[in-house]
Amino acid sequence: MEKALIGSTDDVLIGAFRPHGRVDIRIENSIIYSDAHGPFNIELVHALVRIQHRLVAQGNIAGPLGEVIRISDSALAGRNVVDILTKALERMRQEGRSRVGAAFLIGLEVEGISIMLPTILSCYTKAGIPNRVFEKVDDAENWIRSLLDAAREQALSAKAVSD
16 A cells, blocks of 8 residues: 555645635545535635645656545535636646546535536536546445556556557
8 A cells, every 4th residue: 555645725825815615635546535625716726736736746656546526515616717627627638647537425515516516527527537426435436446447457458569
């Protein structure tokens, strides 16, 4: 088992404004665990991209990554925030840093979830990232692990063909 890498969007200052909301991140065994506490603003999305990139570089992580994302408190975000998130996910894909999948854990008590969930899932779908909502973390982790295993097998097969 590899050592977990830990960070938070609170550790990153973007521009003149502090991020609204917070995302605490832990990367372990090729899974990025994000505990997101909304509502969210543009600065938070920029801080999230920056801290994830920093942790991946710090851990010298190569190969596929999956995400398990727990949203609590509020899922509210403006249209501009959603647009920035979509662009960030698409840019990661273009740079070869896309995720194999995103598993969401979101309770019905989360403010704005009925409005925001379809929008959030659409961001990931537009970026070509498979996504699903789960009630239990074990189910979310198992789904992500199956996607990671498939991506690794595909990479091994591609390498074997090229050798």
